[in-house]
Amino acid sequence: MSESPLWTVSVSPHIKSGESVERIMWTVVGCLLPPLILSVFIFGFQTLIITLVSVGACVATEAITQKLFHRPITIRDGSAVITGLLLAYIIPPGVPYWIPVLGAVMAVYVAKHLLGGIGFNIFNPALIGRAFLVATFPVAMTSAWLPPIRDASIFKYMGPGIDAISTATPLYVLKHYGIQAVIEKFGSMSTIYGDFFIGWRPGCIGETSALLLLLGGLYLLYKRYITWHIPVSVIVTIAFLTWVFGGEKLFAGSPLLAILSGGVMLGAFFMATDYVTSPSQPTGKLIFGAGIGALTVLIRFKGGYPEGICYAILLMNPLAPALEGWFRPRRFAPEKGAFK
Amino acid sequence: MSETLLTFQKGGVHPHESKALTQHLPIETLPIPEGVEILLSQHFGAPCEPLVKKKDQVAEGDVIGEVEAGLGACIHASVSGKIRNIATSANPVSISSPSIIIKTDPEAEPRVNTPCNWMDLSREELLARIKSAGIVGIGGAGFPTHVKLSPPPEAKVDTLILNGAECEPYLTTDHRLMLEHPQEVIEGAKIILTILGIQECHIGIEANKSDAIEEMKRVSREVSSNGFRISIDPLKVRYPQGSEKQLIESITGRRGPGVGLPFDVGAIVQNVGTARAIYEAVVLEKPLYEKIVTISGRGIERPANLLVRVGTKLSDIVSFLGGTRPDLAKVVMGGPMMGFAIPTLDIPITKTTSGVIFLTNDEIDTNPHGQCIRCGWCLDACPMGLSPNEIGIYVEGGRAEETSQFGLFECFECGCCAYTCPAKRPLVQFIRLAKMKAKK
Ligand code: SF4
Ligand code: SF4
Numbered sequence: 007m008s009e010s011p012l013w014t015v016s017v018s019p020h021i022k023s024g025e026s027v028e029r030i031m032w033t034v035v036g037c038l039l040p041p042l043i044l045s046v047f048i049f050g051f052q053t054l055i056i057t058l059v060s061v062g063a064c065v066a067t068e069a070i071t072q073k074l075f076h077r078p079i080t081i082r083d084g085s086a087v088i089t090g091l092l093l094a095y096i097i098p099p100g101v102p103y104w105i106p107v108l109g110a111v112m113a114v115y116v117a118k119h120l121l122g123g124i125g126f127n128i129f130n131p132a133l134i135g136r137a138f139l140v141a142t143f144p145v146a147m148t149s150a151w152l153p154p155i156r157d158a159s160i161f162k163y164m165g166p167g168i169d170a171i172s173t174a175t176p177l178y179v180l181k182h183y184g185i186q187a188v189i190e191k192f193g194s195m196s197t198i199y200g201d202f203f204i205g206w207r208p209g210c211i212g213e214t215s216a217l218l219l220l221l222g223g224l225y226l227l228y229k230r231y232i233t234w235h236i237p238v239s240v241i242v243t244i245a246f247l248t249w250v251f252g253g254e255k256l257f258a259g260s261p262l263l264a265i266l267s268g269g270v271m272l273g274a275f276f277m278a279t280d281y282v283t284s285p286s287q288p289t290g291k292l293i294f295g296a297g298i299g300a301l302t303v304l305i306r307f308k309g310g311y312p313e314g315i316c317y318a319i320l321l322m323n324p325l326a327p328a329l330e331g332w333f334r335p336r337r338f339a340p341e342k343g344a345f346k
Numbered sequence: 347m348s349e350t351l352l353t354f355q356k357g358g359v360h361p362h363e364s365k366a367l368t369q370h371l372p373i374e375t376l377p378i379p380e381g382v383e384i385l386l387s388q389h390f391g392a393p394c395e396p397l398v399k400k401k402d403q404v405a406e407g408d409v410i411g412e413v414e415a416g417l418g419a420c421i422h423a424s425v426s427g428k429i430r431n432i433a434t435s436a437n438p439v440s441i442s443s444p445s446i447i448i449k450t451d452p453e454a455e456p457r458v459n460t461p462c463n464w465m466d467l468s469r470e471e472l473l474a475r476i477k478s479a480g481i482v483g484i485g486g487a488g489f490p491t492h493v494k495l496s497p498p499p500e501a502k503v504d505t506l507i508l509n510g511a512e513c514e515p516y517l518t519t520d521h522r523l524m525l526e527h528p529q530e531v532i533e534g535a536k537i538i539l540t541i542l543g544i545q546e547c548h549i550g551i552e553a554n555k556s557d558a559i560e561e562m563k564r565v566s567r568e569v570s571s572n573g574f575r576i577s578i579d580p581l582k583v584r585y586p587q588g589s590e591k592q593l594i595e596s597i598t599g600r601r602g603p604g605v606g607l608p609f610d611v612g613a614i615v616q617n618v619g620t621a622r623a624i625y626e627a628v629v630l631e632k633p634l635y636e637k638i639v640t641i642s643g644r645g646i647e648r649p650a651n652l653l654v655r656v657g658t659k660l661s662d663i664v665s666f667l668g669g670t671r672p673d674l675a676k677v678v679m680g681g682p683m684m685g686f687a688i689p690t691l692d693i694p695i696t697k698t699t700s701g702v703i704f705l706t707n708d709e710i711d712t713n714p715h716g717q718c719i720r721c722g723w724c725l726d727a728c729p730m731g732l733s734p735n736e737i738g739i740y741v742e743g744g745r746a747e748e749t750s751q752f753g754l755f756e757c758f759e760c761g762c763c764a765y766t767c768p769a770k771r772p773l774v775q776f777i778r779l780a781k782m783k784a785k786k
Contacts (some may be wrong), residue, residue, distance in 0.1 A: 014676045014712065015687040017775040019761030020703075021361055021515065022711035025768045027719055080716070125717035286722020330720075337731040337753055338356060338591065339601040 030231050031084030037222030038091045038276065041212045044205055048154045049099035050163040053211045059103055061090030063110030071119045080124065089113050092132035095212025095272060096316060097139070100150030100163065100172060105143060109135035129323045130283045133316050148311070151175055151208040154201075175208045176267045177312035185253075185260065202266040213269040223275030232279045235291035236298075240274040240315075241265050243299025251307065268306070273298070273315040283323045290329035297322045351553050353582035354592040357729035359762045360584055361515050361683065363554060364709075367642045367649045369518045373526055375653045376666055378452075382424050382657030383445045384410065388696040389488025392416040396446055402429045406457040407633050409478070410446055419490040419697075420480045421446075424635035424655035426454030445694065448657070459630035464537055472541050472628055479627030480697070481634050484619035488698040491620060495541050503614050506538055507597055510551040510558070510618040511581055511588030514681025517701045519638040520618050522651045524551065524558040527622060528565040532576060534621030537628050539574050542614065547576045548597045549618065554583045585683060586760040590615045592729055619700075634697055641667060645674035645704030654695055660702060661691040675712075676705040683761045715770040724763035724773060730756045734763035738776040746783035754780055 045053040068086035072079045093109050113135030118127050140147045152163055153173045176198075179188050192198050192207065201207055205215030213219075226232045245261035252259020265271070278284060278298050285294050298318045305314025387393035394411030404410060404423040411421040427450040434444050464472065477492040497503050508531070512520040524531060535547050549566075551559050563578045579597055581587050587596065593615060595601050600611040616624075619638065626632040635656045642649040647668030654663065660677075664670060678685040679693065679702055724734045732753040740749045757777050764773040 013689060015689050017772060017778065018684050019765045020676060020678050020682040020687060020705060020710055022770060023766050027716055027768050030768055125719055281719045281721040286720060286725060334733055335725050335731040338729065339603050
């Protein structure tokens with residue numbers, strides 16, 4: 007009989023579910039890849055370069071920061087990769103390649119590690135990175151839009167002179183010139199819905215394909231890595247408020263256009279659902295999502311930018327701990343002597 | 347099964363059942379070992395005082411230890427032989443505790459038990475037999491059964507629940523018991539009903555034991571009901587279905603207080619194994635000195651369901667089953683969700699041991715834990731509606747004393763939270779630490 011004193015002796019439970027942080031994070035990465043591949047065909051090959059720079063910079067910043075802070079290096083868990091992907095996905099496709107590097111440092115060093123460290127950071131790191139870039143490079147970040155490529159010439163925008171071909175996003179046109187201008191620029195309503203659903207419209211690198219983002223989000227739902235509460239409440243709130251207030255008169259807005267443009271799908275499924283910066287219980291999630299939806303619409307209609315979901319999420323992030331505290335699960339039966 | 351399965355509302359997890367290793371194996375009797383070590387403190391309650399001394403001769407079933415004051419249950423010789431010593435043995439919970447060591451007399455005649463008709467006995471006589479048989483709750487902490495069956499008069503108990511859920515992975519003793527000795531379990535239930543003066547009994551069994559459910563149903567239909575209403579209730583397979591509070595909720599819909607005894611909701615829960623022990627104590631006047639245990643896991647050569655004498659050392663069981671495998675990584679006394687990891691095979695079986703699980707590296711998870719990512723999965727998994735993530739974070743931050751706001755003392759350490767945590771946080775360990783600190 008083999009007698010060995012080296013058995014592990016630890017506190018129960020002695021078996022664990024097969025899930026792990028790595029598995030969740032890399033699954034999210036997998037769900038984010040199809041929109042990236044499609045973006046190469048929509049906006050050209052440089053989107054891939056921008057994204058790789060962003061991911062590389064985030065991973066490097068994480069490793070260096072953890073080394074400096076003498077913390078365990080956790081780049082293998084995939085969370086810095088997600089930050090890098092999301093940061094690139096909310097950047098216009100025509101920006102210079104070095105732009106995401108600054109955003110990455112801001113996202114990972116400041117937003118993730120200085121503001122609390124993993125698990126305690128208040129704000130979504132990628133969104134802080136983007137907010138910083140918009141504040142510092144307002145021109146590039148709000149005008150480097152490219153018209154979608156229709157003929158598969160994916161290297162079209164790699165040469166100099168991108169400025170000359172920059173275009174405007176549907177939300178910009180809608181905000182400043184109204185729905186008629188959108189139809190003139192992007193085709194009939196049915197063409198618009200089709201193109202926007204698949205992803206052929208001006209916009210940030212990874213935000214345009216509602217279809218692929220939806221599929222990725224559905225897979226995360228199926229894996230139970232996220233629940234429906236936040237995405238549904240964000241999307242429904244935006245659709246409803248746009249329908250009520252988004253038209254020439256009340257109840258005349260276009261809810262479908264509202265959720266197919268801007269970063270609604272990306273934000274609702276992949277950014278507002280970030281565990282660390284969102285509440286975890288159903289009621290808290292519904293309020294959180296509704297808040298994001300309402301702020302998004304408010305910024306779109308009344309704010310200085312045509313799109314508002316990034317700021318809306320950032321504004322709601324600090325409320326997450328309070329929502330978590332207010333809406334804890336119902337205790338089994340905390341009062342003594344309860345007889346139901 | 348077309349029947350709707352009963353279950354509890356909040357939380358729970360569904361770990362891999364791993365019962366296929368032993369659920370088809372009939373209960374096998376372990377040959378009487380050369381010697382046994384009977385712990386004086388086997389469970390909840392006061393330890394026993396020895397009634398024998400070195401070199402005394404004892405016969406199988408003799409009382410050898412008794413509780414002088416306070417809550418407890420007496421202990422019996424599980425083999426006939428000579429007292430070799432009263433000394434300390436390894437114990438699953440603390441480092442070591444005193445025990446009575448008996449050297450078996452291989453020539454001794456086995457004990458003969460003649461059945462009697464328990465219907466002729468009074469309630470007091472029934473309780474006295476249970477008490478002198480040293481019966482304790484077999485499934486869990488080992489609460490003395492005669493005490494549990496004498497609820498205070500204001501308690502208004504109207505339902506007996508027999509726990510055949512066996513929700514811990516790997517364990518199959520209750521399953522085999524219900525399949526092989528259903529009459530004895532049901533007879534035990536009737537004795538308990540008689541003691542309590544009530545008619546209503548529900549036997550809850552997780553749906554993964556459909557053969558046991560059918561068998562128990564068949565027997566409960568066949569035996570004369572004597573006015574008792576005994577129903578077999580299939581339960582959804584969901585851990586911790588067999589926890590007292592969850593089981594009462596699943597079957598009666600009543601929720602007891604977070605901290606407190608099930609009397610408060612008018613129900614008494616007994617394990618099916620305890621019911622069978624009560625049958626043996628009352629009908630055969632046989633004390634509790636044998637246990638059915640599941641020996642399982644991929645780290646043992648031959649997994650089995652064994653009937654063993656209390657006090658049998660694990661090492662004797664392991665050699666009977668062909669030894670351990672080289673990749674053995676952890677030995678757990680009890681189920682993998684709530685059992686204790688043990689460092690040695692010198693530990694004797696007690697009245698409350700339901701199994702010993704030999705886990706290999708692929709069955710356990712040795713990854714280091716990380717920071718809480720606030721996914722909230724532990725909140726969803728906790729059947730008591732607590733916030734184990736916060737308790738963990740507070741304990742790490744040195745603020746263990748402030749954790750009772752999260753319901754610390756309602757936690758019964760089921761382990762659902764730590765099982766589900768993707769960051770592998772040792773939440774039960776944090777909770778135990780917090781309980782120790784907060785009590786001071
Ligand atoms: S161990 Fe305690 S905190 Fe964790 S799930 Fe079970 S009851 Fe809840
Ligand atoms: S399951 Fe683990 S990581 Fe998730 S909230 Fe609970 S303690 Fe934190």
